[in-house]
């Protein structure tokens with residue numbers, strides 16, 4: 001192959017990788033939090049047989065407010081624990097419970113019910 005052909009082939013490979021990442025892999029990484037006028041990155045999470053959405057994307061350095069809404073009576077989910085941020089909260093059924101924290105370092109941080117059966121992830125970038 002000539003240098004031109006190699007360049008075109010590499011370019012095509014990079015483009016395909018980018019398309020796969022954008023439309024497929026990226027989607028697995030959850031729902032972006034919305035920056036509101038309060039200055040917080042906000043997301044609402046439904047607690048019912050698990051967390052929906054279970055993965056929230058946020059940016060480091062901006063405070064986050066996750067609002068949990070529990071719509072079930074199973075004792076399993078009556079508390080949510082964000083160990084990495086030193087936060088936990090009781091989740092009375094039907095109430096909106098905000099949990100606020102400041103993500104400082106990029107990474108993947110789990111949140112769970114108090115028994116660790118329900119699992120979610122905060123992806124900080």
Ligand SMILES: [Cu+2]
Pocket residue numbers: 075076077113114115116117118
């Ligand atoms: Cu549980």
